Amino acid sequence: MPPIPVKPGVYRFYAHIIGPPALITAREHAVEHGLPVNTDRPLYPPILQEWAIQPAEPVPGAPYVISLADDFDEDASTNPGLVVTDQKLWANNVNRDQWTKWTFAPGIGGLQIIDEKDQLALKAGHFGQQIELVTPHKADFHQIWTLDFLRPIDG
Template sequence: MAPTPVKPGKYKIHAHIIGPSSLLTATEYAVKYGAPVITDRFNPLPIEQDWIIDVADHEVVGSPYVIHLAYHPAAGLVVHEDKLFVNSVPRAEWAKFTFERVIGGLKILDEKGLALRAGHRGAQIELVAPKPEFQETWTLEYQGPIPEAGE
């Protein structure tokens, strides 16, 4: 299926798992490869639950996207051993993603074509071969444009 374009901006990324609304969330602790990324209930403090989705290379039409924490512009999503982390590494090392429309939302796919999967609330996000499963379906809730530096 062809990639679905996404408007660059600030988003909440909702996971489709059973139970109350869950959001893609950066944990507060770091391990070897950065802070594990999980799904968690909506947290009134948006620091670890608002994400910037931006085009990886603005000069390339159809470029994939990179994702980083909205309030920590140097902290981007990285993949190690098919698990998702957020880490302050150079932007060139951030994982690149495409989006694909599926029933009920979007699949988020990495450069290898693996899909982000939320097994259950609190579990680290894994990257798996895509299947038609709701744990691999996400909804992007647009919060506004990418904030200017210092906002």
């Protein structure tokens, strides 16, 4: 099945795990390969829980890159982007061309977020567990996400 197009913008990513709402969240302290990315309850204000999705290249059908939407500087050029190392998810402010490219596929009740290079899907564990990448399985609700559109990127 072809990838699902996603409108560029700022989103919150909700995990489909049992219990209260869980959002993809970057941790405050960098270790090893950057900021570990896990699931956590909604924070107020939602610092490190809002993500910008934009095409990796300005061509139709291009995969997407995802970065923190928090304004670390005026043009957001140093915002950490999502990268995969050792099948775990990190936010790191390496160059944009080193960010992992993503596609979105339909899953039961939501979307799967799939690494374009290795064709692995994001999988949420329990609260606080770092997000892992695994072989996609559309019936595994831990691999299903809901994207909540908040605003355009420049808004």
